Amino acid sequence: MMATSAVTCRVPFVDAREHYRRLKPEVDHALLDTLARGDLVARQQLRDFERHLAEYVGVKYAVGVSSGYHALHLSMLAAGIGPGDEVITSGHTFVATVSAIVHTGARPVIVDVGDDDNIDPAAVVAAVTARTRAIVPVHLNGRVCDMERIGEVASRHGLAVIEDSAQGLGATFDRRMAGSFGTAGCFSFYPFKALGCFGDGGAVTTDDPDIAQAVIRLRYNGEDRETGEYHFHGYTALLDNIQAAVLDVKLRHFPSWVRHRRAMAAMYRAGLADVGGVRLPVVDGDRRFDTCQNFVIRADRRDELRAHLRSLGIETLVHWAKPMWRHDALQLPDPQLPRVERLCREVLSLPLYAEITPDQVAVVIDAVRSFH
Numbered sequence: 113m114m115a116t117s118a119v120t121c122r123v124p125f126v127d128a129r130e131h132y133r134r135l136k137p138e139v140d141h142a143l144l145d146t147l148a149r150g151d152l153v154a155r156q157q158l159r160d161f162e163r164h165l166a167e168y169v170g171v172k173y174a175v176g177v178s179s180g181y182h183a184l185h186l187s188m189l190a191a192g193i194g195p196g197d198e199v200i201t202s203g204h205t206f207v208a209t210v211s212a213i214v215h216t217g218a219r220p221v222i223v224d225v226g227d228d229d230n231i232d233p234a235a236v237v238a239a240v241t242a243r244t245r246a247i248v249p250v251h252l253n254g255r256v257c258d259m260e261r262i263g264e265v266a267s268r269h270g271l272a273v274i275e276d277s278a279q280g281l282g283a284t285f286d287r288r289m290a291g292s293f294g295t296a297g298c299f300s301f302y303p304f305k306a307l308g309c310f311g312d313g314g315a316v317t318t319d320d321p322d323i324a325q326a327v328i329r330l331r332y333n334g335e336d337r338e339t340g341e342y343h344f345h346g347y348t349a350l351l352d353n354i355q356a357a358v359l360d361v362k363l364r365h366f367p368s369w370v371r372h373r374r375a376m377a378a379m380y381r382a383g384l385a386d387v388g389g390v391r392l393p394v395v396d397g398d399r400r401f402d403t404c405q406n407f408v409i410r411a412d413r414r415d416e417l418r419a420h421l422r423s424l425g426i427e428t429l430v431h432w433a434k435p436m437w438r439h440d441a442l443q444l445p446d447p448q449l450p451r452v453e454r455l456c457r458e459v460l461s462l463p464l465y466a467e468i469t470p471d472q473v474a475v476v477i478d479a480v481r482s483f484h
């Protein structure tokens with residue numbers, strides 16, 4: 113939720129107006145051309161974007177759906193997950209990861225994170241039972257989970273791996289892209305993701321033709337659009353053609369945006385390295401290429417620091433202040449995860465986006481330093 117707008121902030125958390133201003137000629141052309149052709153549902157623009165996304169991620173198929181949530185839900189259904197199954201995922205994630213499991217009828221088994229704030233492979237091993245059907249690693253903040261160890265557990269027990277890559281587009285582990293390791297990769301194009309559209313959007317990536325075909329039918333009410341046959345009760349969850357047209361334009365810019373994000377993250381690191389009471393995100397060298405979807409610091413006096421930054425016109429966000437299982441209505445048993453509980457007390461996301469300037473990053477650094 114945005115607390116203030118780009119107009120009133122010295123450094124907004126994201127700047128949608130500047131983002132649009134820079135891309136206006138290309139985006140306007142894509143939008144107007146799509147509208148002029150009357151290409152509204154499942155037309156060439158969607159197919160083009162799906163092809164380009166699959167190429168970028170390095171998989172055979174990409175299927176556009178209406179959100180990251182739907183990417184998760186439909187790929188789990190396509191993998192045959194349902195009532196009686198258990199699905200292991202991280203306690204430090206957006207609620208949609210867990211809701212998607214719940215809506216298949218399976219039981220979410222929520223485990224703790226490691227030093228990288230991503231799912232701890234040792235905790236996954238400990239959580240496997242005879243009912244486990246899948247693991248959902250979440251590549252949080254643009255950093256890929258330890259997919260070597262996750263892959264080992266999965267193949268040892270014959271489990272599906274549904275990667276929650278909502279925050280992971282472009283990030284790699286051992287040079288392989290998020291969304292290319294598992295049974296399926298699930299992306300979100302929510303407007304403030306590193307690749308975002310002008311509303312909700314998502315995609316499933318996979319090398320498995322059966323998964324791709326099942327998701328293509330599930331997103332369209334179960335129908336095979338060539339034959340008109342309904343194969344099951346499905347959903348209305350197609351990526352809008354007009355969003356696909358915009359995403360196809362933006363995907364061309366995406367690698368340069370990642371470079372900028374990484375440069376600005378490096379600037380934060382250098383400027384905040386010696387600040388007491390603040391811990392910087394873990395970097396672990398050669399195996400990973402992070403896209404810095406978010407720059408998340410951990411602060412002992414997080415809420416006071418956040419108020420201090422707000423008073424200086426700097427917008428920050430907290431992902432997430434309360435673990436899912438403390439929201440009573442979700443009816444999730446408390447999995448007793450001390451690391452996740454601690455993250456909820458300490459995490460603070462600083463502004464980081466494709467348009468942020470070095471001057472703005474310097475303003476944030478000075479403001480954090482002035483608090484400490």
Ligand SMILES: Cc1ncc(COP(=O)(O)O)c(C=O)c1O
Binds near residue numbers: 209250
């Ligand atoms: C880790 C994670 N999983 C799932 C989602 C769900 O994506 P969407 O908002 O597109 O449904 C998001 C994004 O909001 C996310 O950050």
